[in-house]
Amino acid sequence: MVAVRCRPLTPREQARSRDILRVVDDKVVIVLDPDVSKDYLDRVQNRSKEKQYAFDVAFGPESTNKDVYEKTIGSMVEGVIQGLNATVFAYGATGSGKTHTMAGIEGDPGLMVLSLQKIFSLIANEESKHEFVVTCSYLEVYNEVIYDLLEKSSGHLELREDPDQGITVAGLKRIQVNSAEKILELLNQGNNRRKTESTNANATSSRSHAVLEITVKRKQRNHYRSQVLHGKLALVDLAGSERASETNNAGQKLRDGANINKSLLALANCINALGKQQKKGLAYVPYRNSKLTRLLKDGLSGNSRTVMVATVSSGADQYHHTTNTLKYADRAKEIKTHIQTNVGTVDAHVADYQRMIDNLQVEVSQLRRELADKETILNLRTPEKTSDDELSWLDALSHDINENVEERVNLQKALFELEDMNMRNRAELQQLDELIAEQQIYDGESETLNELVEHRQVVLDNIRDNDEAGAHYRQDIELNEAQRKELQQQIDDAISSNRNQTYLRILSQYRLLGMTNMELQFQMAIRDQIIQGQREALDNMWRLLESVGLNDKQILEAASQQGILIEGGIMPSLMSARSHLPLGTIGVSRNMPKKAGSARLSNLIQVPVSLDSEAEAESRVSKRYVNSFEVKETSYSDTINFERTLPNFGDKEGIAQVKEMAKSAAPRIHQAFSAEPYSQAILHSCNTTQASPVISNFGHQHSKENETIVGTSKSFAGSELPKECIHHDFSNPKEWTPTKRIRWPPSAEHHFQERPQEPSDDIADGMDDRSEMNEATQCSCKTSGIHLLKAKSKQLTENDLLQKELLRLDTELQDLKRGLDRSPPTQAYSCGRTYSAFTHFEPKSTPRNGLGPLRSNSEAFIMQRSNHILRSSSALCDHETGHVHHLPSLSPFANLTSGPSGCETTSNHDMAAPRTLLSPSKLF
Template identity: 45%
Template sequence: MGSKDMEKLAELVDASLKFTRVLKKKGVSQATLQVAVRCRPLTPTERSLGSRPITRLVDNKIVVVMDPEPNHQNHNMYGKGHSSAAQKREKKYVFDVAFDGSCDNREIYGKTVGNLVPGVLRGLNATVFAYGATGSGKTYTMVGSNMDPGLMVLSLRDIFEHIDRDTEKQIDVTCSYLEVYNEIIYDLLQPTAAQRGLDLREDPENGPQVAGLRRLKVHSAEKIFQLLREGNLRRRTESTDANAESSRSHAVLEIVVRRSDKNHYAKNVYTGKLALVDLAGAERAHETNNQGQQLRDGANINRSLLALANCINALGKRKKKGFVFVPFRNSKLTRLLKDGLCGNSRTIMIATCASADSQYSHTVNTLKYADRAKEIKTHVRIDKKTVDTHIAEYQRMIDALQEENRDLKMAVQAMTGAKWQGIQNIPKFDALSRPALEAAKTPQPKKAAKVEKDTKDEQKAAWMRRTSESMKTLCVNRSKCQQELLEAHQRKVRHQIDAEMIAEQIQIKLKSDETHEIQMLNQRKSDATISLSDSNASVAHLENTMSSYDAQLAILEAEIESSSASVERDALRLQAVAGRRETENIFSKIDAKARSSIIMEQNSVISCLWQILERHGVTQDMATETAWKSKIFPQSSSGKDPTAFFQDYKSVNNSEQKEILKKALTGYKNDLDTKQWSDLSSITASTTEKASKATARMAEAAVLVQATKNDPNPNPASKAARTNTLRSSDAISSNTKFQEKMSNLENSKPVVRQAFGSPSSKENSNPKLKSKSKKSAESKKGKNVQQIGNLKLAMRKRRQSITER
C-alpha cells in the first residue's frame, strides 16, 4: 500500500469515527444485522424418498453445504480423492450462530431473540425474520407447535416474565398481527368475515403505518397466545407438494412495550417494538406442482421475496460502495421491513434450510442471501419520550409550594425576636426551614427601628392568629347551638300539638261522660304539659346561648373592622362571612330535613284516614263531596278564596286535577282519626291475647272449681284455681268491653255513611228508620263537621308554627 493509499485510508477511518461520534452524541449507535442459520432435520417424507442430509455445522458458526452427488459427497466427507468439481459444489458459510436439527426452539430463542427482549423493554426496537425456501422450517421456528413453541410464543412469555419481575414500573403491552397476502395487508386479529385490505401509509415520524390495524392491549401472555392461535388459524395456508401446510402469506406479529418511569416532575416513556416475521417460502412451480390460484400466489410470494432479496443485496453493498439505492418500495413486505433492515432496530435474520440433498439449490440460495445480510447495518436508538407532568399536577405543586412559602414567611415573622421555644409550635415547619430557624436562634444585632417594626409585625400576626382562632371556634359553636335549637323547636311543636289534641279529646269524652277514659287522658295531658314546659325551657336557654354567640361575633367583627391592617382585616372579614354562611347552610339543611319528615308524617296520616273511612264504606269521592258541601276547603297555596276554589273544583273535568284537590282536602281531619285507629288496634291486640289466655285458664280452672266446690278448707291448688277463675272473668269482661266497642263502631257505620251522604240500603227501604236515622245522622254530621273544624284549626296552627320556624 502506497503512502497515498495510507492517507486515504486514514481519512476514511477518521470520517467513520467522526460519524460514529455524531451518532453517539444523538444517542444513536450502529448495530449489525445478526444472522442465525437453522438447518432442519430430514422430514419422514424426505427420509422415505431416500434423501440424504447435506449440511453440517462446524463450531456452531460455520455451515458447510456438501455436494448433493453421492460420490462427490463421500469423497468430500472423508477427504480422500475428492474431485475438484465436488470441491466447487461444496459451500462454506460463517454466521453469527448456526443450529442443526438437534436444536429445539427454546435453544434457538436463548441464543437469538432472548438477547433482544431486555432491550425492547428499555425502549429499543427489534426485528426477527425467518427467511428460507418453502418447507425449510420458518413457521416451525417462528410459530412452532404445542410441543415446541416457536419464537413468537417464547418472546411473549419472556416479555411478560420481565414485566412481572419489574413491579415498580408501569408497563403496557399492545400487539398487532397482520399478513401480507398477494400484496394486500389483512388484520389477523379481526374475524375472517370482517377482514378487508388495509392501507400502508408512510408516517414521517413513525415510518410505515398500517391504517386501521387493530392494536390490542394485552395483560397476560395467555391472552396473547390465544390471539396468536386465532390469528394463525385465520392465516392463509395451502397444501403443496413441497409442504403439506405451506404458508401463502407473510405474517408479522408486532409487540409494542411501553414502559413508564414516573418521577415527581416528569414521566419518561420508553417504547420498544418487537416485530416477529414469518415469511412465506420461495418456491419453484415444478416442485410444488401448483396450479391456478396457488400458482398465482406462489408467483406473488416469489416477487415479494425477490424484492426483499434485492433490498438485502443493496444494503449489503452499502458497506463497500457507500450510498446505494435500496428498492424498499417494490413490495409491501419490504416497506414493512424497512425499519428492521436499515432503520432503528436490532435485527436478527433466521435463515432456515432443509438439510435434504434435494434442497441443495434452495439451501445455497438462502445461505447466499443470509451471507450478504451479515453486512447490513442498522442504527439503534432508545425511544425515550419525556412527557411533562400534567399541567394540573404542576398547578398542585405550585399551590403547595406557595402555601408552604406563606407558612414559612409567617413563621419567620412570628419568630423574629421570639424565643426558640415558640418556634416549635409554628405549624407546617419542616426540615426546609430548619437552617433559617437555626440562624434565627443565634441573636443578631438589630437596629432600633427594625426592632420596633418587628415587634409590631409580631403583635399583628399574633392578633390575627388569635382573632382567627376565636372566630373559628365561635362559628363552630354557634352552628352547633343552632342545630340544637332547631331540634328543641321541633320537640316543642310536637308537644304543643299533643297537648292540644289531648285537650280536644277530653272535651269530646266529657260529653259522653267516659270517666275512666277522661282520667287517662288527663294523665296524658299533664305528661304532655310537663314535656312542653321542658322543651320551652330548653328553647329559651338555647336562644339565649345563640344571642350570646351572636354578640361575641359582633364584637369580634367590630374589632376586625376597626383594625388598621387592611389585608388582615379583609381576610378575617371573609372568614366571618364564611362562618355565617356555614351556619346558614346547616340551618337550611335541618329545615329541609324537618319539612320532609313532616310531609312523610302527613302522608302516613292521610293514608290511615282513608283506610278507616274505606272500612266504613266511605269512598274518597263521597268524602270530598261532603267536605265541599260543608264548605271545607283545602288551603290553597295560591291564596284563592274558598268559594272560588269550590267553583274551580266543580268546573274541573280533568280527573287527575280532581284527584289532587281531593287529596289536599283530606289533610284537615287526619290526626283524630289516626289516633282513634291506633288506640283501637292496640286495644284489639291486647284484648285478644288476654282473651285467649283466659279461655285456656278457664278450662283448667273449671275442673278444680268443680272439685273444690263443697270443700270448706280448700287446699292451695283450689285457692289458685279460684284466683285464676276471677282473673279470667276480669279478662272476659275486658274482652266484652272490646266487643262492645267494636259493635259500637259497627253501629256507627251507617251514621258515618249518612254523614258523608250515602244512606244505607236498609234505611232506604224503611221510611221510618230513614227519618229516625236522618235525625241522628244530622246530629252526627254536625258533630263531624265540628270535629273537622277543630282539626282544621289544629292543622292550621301546626302549619303556622312550621312556617314561623
C-alpha cells in the first residue's frame, strides 16, 4: 500500500511560500505549477508544470496522525498479533513530516505510538486465552553503519543472514515490554540518541534511518502444545531524501548526505526492480547494495504487509522535492509483497556453493600460512610502547578490515544470487525456445506465439540486465580484493617495523576467522539445500502417488513389493499400518500435512531407540520375552530426551504407562519444534511373550486446534501377529529379503536376532562403520535402506555439528571484533607487564579491598599471552605481581594509554584459575 501525506505550511512558510498541493477523493494528489505567472493559455498548451498522481490513499494538510494510522496500518496491526508481519516506512524530503508521522508530537501521537497502543489493547482483550511476549528493538543506520538506539553507547553492529530467520542484526538489544508506556519510554530514549543535524531545510533533521521492530509472540494459555505464532511490526523513519547538495551542507554533513542517498538510491533501485519484477518476472533486486535495503528486504518483497507513507510539504519552494517523492511513491505502487510463512530454504545451487567453498578454502589455508609466518616473526620481537598516532591508525585499520571482510561476503553472495537467477532465466529461455519452435510448426502466426516471443524478449532483457549487474559486482569484488591486499600490506609493514604486534596478530586472526566463517556458512547452505531437496522429493513422491489414485494401503503394498523401505516417515492415515513396528521405536513428526488429504513424509524423523544395554537386549531377546524395557533417546534427536522403565509392560498397567509416555514425549517434541503447527509422538512397542505376542502403538498428536491421541493401541494375539514377526528366522541375515523387512526399521533386527556375534547396527548412534559388517549384513543393509537412514542420521549430526561450530566461530568473531572496536591493545604495554584476560573468574572468596566479586563475562576484551588467546573479561591479571586489575571501563583506548594508574587493583590469589582458554591451535 502506498499512502501520501501532505503536510501544512508552518506560519513562517506561509509568509514566504504558497500551498501548491491539493488532495482529491482521498486518493489523488495534484501538484500545482509553482509559477503563478502562468496563465490559462499556458496550461491548455501543456506548458504547465501541474502534475497529478493517484495513490491507494492520500491525506491532506488537515489530517491527523490518527487518520493516517487508521487508513494505513490500523488493520495490519491486528494481523501482527495473529502472527503476520507488517512494515511501514516513511519516505520524503527533509522537513516533509516523516518523523512527525512516525513518532508524532504531544497531542498527536505518531504511527509508532498508535500501533503500540493498539497492540497492547488487543493483547489485553485476549490475555485470558493467550499468553503474549512482546519485545522491541530500535536501531539506526547512519553512514552505512548500524547502531543500537536502545544502548547508551552502541558499537557498530553487523548484519547476519540466517537461513531460518532471514536478515538479523547480531548483538542488537531486544527488550521485553509489558506496556505501551514502556516502549514509548524506550522510543524516546532512542530518539534522543538518533543522529540529527540542523540543515537548511529542517532544524532537527534526522540524518539516519531509524527502524523500530516490535515482535509479538503468542501462545495459547494452559495448552503446552499449542502453536506459537510470531508477528513482527517494523516501523521505519527514513532520513531525508533530498540531494546532499540541496541542503547546502559541507564536510561531515555532506558525507552524511552522500551515505543517506546511497541507501535511498539503493532503496529506489530495489523499488524499481521490484516494480519491474511484477511485470517481467525474474529481475534481480539489488538488496545487497546497502544496509538499509538488506534490513528492509522482507518488508519490501517478502513475507510482510507493507505500507509506504510518502510525505510531502505543500510549499511552492518544495515543488521539486514533492514531485520527486511522488514519482518515487508512484513506482512503489507496482510492488506486491507475498505474505507467507517463513520457510528457511536456501534457494541456490549446490555446485555454485561448492565452487565458492573451494575458493574460500584456498584463501583460508593461505591466510593460515601467512599467519603462522607472522607468528614466528612476532614472537621474536619484544613489545614497544605505542604512540597515540599509531593507535588511531590501528583503529582505522581495524575498521577498514571489518568493512572489507563484510563487503566481501556481501558481494560474493550478491553475485551468487545473480548467477542463480540467471541460471533459472536461461532454463526458462530454453523452454520458451522449444515452445516457440513447436508453435511455429503447428500454429504458424498465432496470438500465443506472439505472446511467447514477447515473453522471450523479456527474459532475454532480464538475463542481459543481470549479466550487467553481475559484471559490476565482479568489478567490486576485484576492488575489494585489491583493498584487502593493501590492508594486508599495511599490517605486514607494521609487523616488519615491530609496531603493536598483539593487535596486529588479532587483526590477522580476525580476517582468517571471517573467511572461515564464510566458508562454514556456505557449507551450511549446501547442507540445507540437500535436506530441502530431499524433503521436496519426498513431498513430490507423495503427491504423485496420491494423484494416481492410490490409497495408503496400496502405496505401502507397492513399496513393499519394490523392496522400498519407507524410512523417512509416514502419513497419519498410515498410522495403523505401522502396528508392525518393532520394539521401542519412537516416531517424531514435525510439519505434518497442513492441508487435508496431503501428506508430508519428509519431515517425519524416525528415532530408533535402543534397549539400555546390549547384553540386556540379548538376554531378553533370547528369552523371547520382554516384560520391561527402557526407552532411551539417542544421538541426533537431541531435541527430545526422555527415559523411562516400564516394569510390567504387557499388562494393563504397563500399557497405561506406555500411553503416558507417549503423552509426555509429545510436549517435548512440540516444544522442540514449537513453530510447527502439528507435532506428534508415537510410541511403537512390542511385547513378544510366547503366549500372546502383542504389538502396541500409542501416539499423541498435537494440532493447531487440539491435542488427540492418534494411532490407537493395536494388539495382535497369537496368529494375528504378522508372520515375519514370529515365524521368521532372524538369525540368518540372508533371509532378510526386502519384503520381509519393509516394516522393520533396522534397529529392530538386533534385538530380535539371536546372533550375539553380529556387530550392533545402531543407526541412531550415527555410526557409519560399514566395514565392520559382514558381507551378508551389508547386502541386507543396502536393500533395506539402512544406509539411507545412516546417511541421513550422519548428515543431520554433521549439520548439527556444523551449526554449533558456526555458532562458536561467530561468537569468536564477535569477541574479536568487539575487542578490535574497543581497541585496547596498548593496555598490556602501558602497564609494562604481561597480562592475560579471563573469561570467567570464580572467586573463592570475596576479594579484598572491598571491591566485591568480579563479574564474569561482563565485557569483552582480548589480550594475548604466550600461545593463549584469552577472551571476555573486564579485568586483567598481572602474572608477575599476581594482581588483578579491574578495568574501570573498556572505553576508547585514548583513556587507557595512561597505564595501570587508571585501573583498580586487587590480588588474584583469591581467584580460581580461568576456565576458558582458547588456544590458537584450537582456533585454526
